[in-house]
Amino acid sequence: xxxxxxxxxxxxxxxxxxxxxxxxxxxxxxxxxxxxxxxxxxxxxxxxxxxxxxxxxxxxxxxxxxxxxxxxxxxxxxxxxxxxxxxxxxxxxxxxxxxxxxxxxxxxxxxxxxxxxxxxxxxxxxxxxxxxxxxxxxxxxxxxxxxxxxxxxxxxxxxxxxxxxxxxxxxxxxxxxxxxxxxxxxxxxxxxxxxxxxxxxxxxxxxxxxxxxxxxxxxxxxxxxxxxxxxxxxxxxxxxxxxxxxxxxxxxxxxxxxxxxxxxxxxxxxxxxxxxxxxxxxxxxxxxxxxxxxxxxxxxxxxxxxxxxxxxxxxxxxxxxxxxxxxxxxxxxxxxxxx
Amino acid sequence: xxxxxxxxxxxxxxxxxxxxxxxxxxxxxxxxxxxxxxxxxxxxxxxxxxxxxxxxxxxxxxxxxxxxxxxxxxxxxxxxxxxxxxxxxxxxxxxxxxxxxxxxxxxxxxxxxxxxxxxxxxxxxxxxxxxxxxxxxxxxxxxxxxxxxxxxxxxxxxxxxxxxxxxxxxxxxxxxxxxxxxxxxxxxxxxxxxxxxxxxxxxxxxxxxxxxxxxxxxxxxxxxxxxxxxxxxxxxxxxxxxxxxxxxxxxxxxxxxxxxxxxxxxxxxxxxxxxxxxxxxxxxxxxxxxxxxxxxxxxxxxxxxxxxxxxxxxxxxxxxxxxxxxxxxxxxxxxxxxx
Numbered sequence: 196x197x198x199x200x201x202x203x204x205x206x207x208x209x210x211x212x213x214x215x216x217x218x219x220x221x222x223x224x225x226x227x228x229x230x231x232x233x234x235x236x237x238x239x240x241x242x243x244x245x246x247x248x249x250x251x252x253x254x255x256x257x258x259x260x261x262x263x264x265x266x267x268x269x270x271x272x273x274x275x276x277x278x279x280x281x282x283x284x285x286x287x288x289x290x291x292x293x294x295x296x297x298x299x300x301x302x303x304x305x306x307x308x309x310x311x312x313x314x315x316x317x318x319x320x321x322x323x324x325x326x327x328x329x330x331x332x333x334x335x336x337x338x339x340x341x342x343x344x345x346x347x348x349x350x351x352x353x354x355x356x357x358x359x360x361x362x363x364x365x366x367x368x369x370x371x372x373x374x375x376x377x378x379x380x381x382x383x384x385x386x387x388x389x390x391x392x393x394x395x396x397x398x399x400x401x402x403x404x405x406x407x408x409x410x411x412x413x414x415x416x417x418x419x420x421x422x423x424x425x426x427x428x429x430x431x432x433x434x435x436x437x438x439x440x441x442x443x444x445x446x447x448x449x450x451x452x453x454x455x456x457x458x459x460x461x462x463x464x465x466x467x468x469x470x471x472x473x474x475x476x477x478x479x480x481x482x483x484x485x486x487x488x489x490x491x492x493x494x495x496x497x498x499x500x501x502x503x504x505x506x507x508x509x510x511x512x513x514x515x516x517x518x519x520x521x522x523x524x525x526x527x528x529x530x531x532x533x534x
Numbered sequence: 535x536x537x538x539x540x541x542x543x544x545x546x547x548x549x550x551x552x553x554x555x556x557x558x559x560x561x562x563x564x565x566x567x568x569x570x571x572x573x574x575x576x577x578x579x580x581x582x583x584x585x586x587x588x589x590x591x592x593x594x595x596x597x598x599x600x601x602x603x604x605x606x607x608x609x610x611x612x613x614x615x616x617x618x619x620x621x622x623x624x625x626x627x628x629x630x631x632x633x634x635x636x637x638x639x640x641x642x643x644x645x646x647x648x649x650x651x652x653x654x655x656x657x658x659x660x661x662x663x664x665x666x667x668x669x670x671x672x673x674x675x676x677x678x679x680x681x682x683x684x685x686x687x688x689x690x691x692x693x694x695x696x697x698x699x700x701x702x703x704x705x706x707x708x709x710x711x712x713x714x715x716x717x718x719x720x721x722x723x724x725x726x727x728x729x730x731x732x733x734x735x736x737x738x739x740x741x742x743x744x745x746x747x748x749x750x751x752x753x754x755x756x757x758x759x760x761x762x763x764x765x766x767x768x769x770x771x772x773x774x775x776x777x778x779x780x781x782x783x784x785x786x787x788x789x790x791x792x793x794x795x796x797x798x799x800x801x802x803x804x805x806x807x808x809x810x811x812x813x814x815x816x817x818x819x820x821x822x823x824x825x826x827x828x829x830x831x832x833x834x835x836x837x838x839x840x841x842x843x844x845x846x847x848x849x850x851x852x853x854x855x856x857x858x859x860x861x862x863x864x865x866x867x868x869x870x871x872x873x
Contacts (some may be wrong), residue, residue, distance in 0.1 A: 196662040200613070204637040206663050246854050274539070275722050282848065283622040285642050289846035292725030293859050298543040300650055300863075301642040301846075303624050311639055315654070322661015324537040324545050341849075383614050383639055386631030409751075421574055507628035507640075509621065515585050520632050524639075 217261025218485030221362030274325030297435030307505030334475030361385030365480025398435025432472030541754025556600025556825030560701030613664030646844030673814030704819025737774025771811030
């Protein structure tokens with residue numbers, strides 16, 4: 196095990212492997228193009244729970260459960276849990292700590308939280324500390340809407356650029372036992388704020404942060420985008436990914452077909468009325484822990500750069516007229532699967 | 535550099551040193567018993583800023599500034615910033631990222647965030663990744679009151695067990711260059727919830743979490759409480775520290791005079807009308823980065839166990855009748871000062 200700093204913000208890690216993943220989503224996500232690749236699809240948004248906040252905790256718990264099962268470990272084996280979510284005081288992650296009683300370090304990078312947790316987990320493992328860590332992120336459409344916008348019961352109209360916060364959770368057990376999916380390197384992003392102020396157009400606000408982190412990763416590692424068969428941003432969505440292509444081109448970086456986005460992939464734009472696409476920490480977490488991890492496991496996908504993106508504003512800063520600072524953290528994964 | 539896992543939740547770290555600390559507080563904190571040990575004391579709560587949220591960002595920024603100055607490094611030298619605060623979406627820490635533009639990993643353990651950041655920083659450094667990290671936590675009385683309770687302008691009456699969220703920030707530059715203050719070990723806490731439901735008595739709710747982490751640290755390291763000349767919990771306050779003594783005694787652990795609490799120490803209970811004492815992530819951060827670091831630097835204090843404590847509830851979970859899950863993270867520091 197070893198960590199090696201590459202350039203300014205990137206770390207190469209040795210001997211860190213995905214032991215097991217769990218991806219559980221709501222009905223809308225299950226009905227989307229990726230639906231078949233999730234471990235479980237809920238029949239509704241969690242109507243049997245006494246609150247949607249409790250439903251969000253439950254969907255995270257189910258993702259944990261699937262990840263543990265596939266990793267063939269139990270909670271007692273987990274040295275530390277690294278995770279977060281979108282709710283104030285990251286209550287979804289923290290309240291789940293009552294159930295698992297494992298050492299817990301809460302993280303928050305908004306919708307970039309999942310790659311922050313993967314990156315931090317990889318750093319700790321490669322640094323020779325813990326041997327098995329649980330990483331995770333979760334979100335729920337109905338808790339996020341009422342926290343950041345309005346309760347959906349109001350029936351307010353959504354703007355064309357608005358994202359659809361996913362009801363989804365992804366959990367990944369990382370460890371040092373060799374498996375077909377290896378974490379090779381990671382980049383901690385920095386805050387980029389180009390002055391966006393519209394919380395209903397976060398894809399555009401986050402695109403420059405995604406570019407900044409990808410460019411930093413490529414500079415630090417010497418890779419090109421062609422070295423990856425897939426580069427997935429987190430939740431730039433339809434508008435944001437277009438912004439990213441333009442923005443990158445202006446800075447001399449041309450993406451090809453390898454560029455995609457978890458949020459854009461999660462729903463069928465033509466039929467699901469999700470406008471810009473999926474968002475929320477659970478979006479990139481579940482798309483990775485479900486479909487992307489399966490493609491890496493099978494060897495069908497050889498090299499993936501996952502770049503979850505986050506808008507770091509709050510309702511308070513929005514009301515105070517602040518712009519939206521954004522961030523993206525990148526994790527590079529390689530498949531050792533049969534292909 | 536090396537990390538060694540000791541027992542279930544504790545890690546011994548080599549070659550991690552405090553390079554410099556910055557502690558900046560508000561007027562009430564400056565007028566308290568520790569006032570002379572802070573780097574800067576504000577004359578007011580930040581009335582020149584257009585919002586108290588901006589004031590909170592400013593006080594954190596000043597703490598960063600002092601820590602960099604004492605460490606004799608600049609922002610360009612900082613490999614990664616690890617920090618958090620109490621505000622929704624940890625906006626204080628995240629918005630500061632616009633100014634420093636360094637890689638940033640946001641953390642949240644409520645008022646235990648400061649030792650989470652110290653612990654995470656120590657793990658990353660000892661793991662051989664970054665070489666200099668910035669760790670921090672901050673809070674502001676007036677932003678916290680209106681987020682968690684009521685705007686103070688309402689003039690509501692505080693209960694006797696209520697804590698006083700500190701207007702304070704602490705920042706610590708950690709690195710691998712030997713200095714008089716070394717981080718020796720750390721324990722990531724787990725969530726403990728004994729069923730407390732009163733957000734105005736968080737000291738009592740958090741005491742069992744503090745006990746759990748201290749007991750785990752002692753078990754994992756083989757230390758006794760007598761091995762430390764000081765064990766400082768974060769913000770248990772007057773009620774909570776009494777609870778901790780009783781609770782620990784019931785479990786066979788007897789604390790002596792070494793046990794103290796940052797929140798209890800910050801204000802003069804007899805004259806400052808702060809009831810249970812100080813709280814907020816900035817409380818333990820500033821008490822460590824100010825007075826405790828000075829005592830360690832001089833060698834007057836030889837061994838310190840710092841155990842910041844956090845209540846992981848949110849206004850939403852309180853309104854939904856949930857109990858208050860709590861957590862504490864511990865960091866053990868040793869002085870190599872002349873004494």
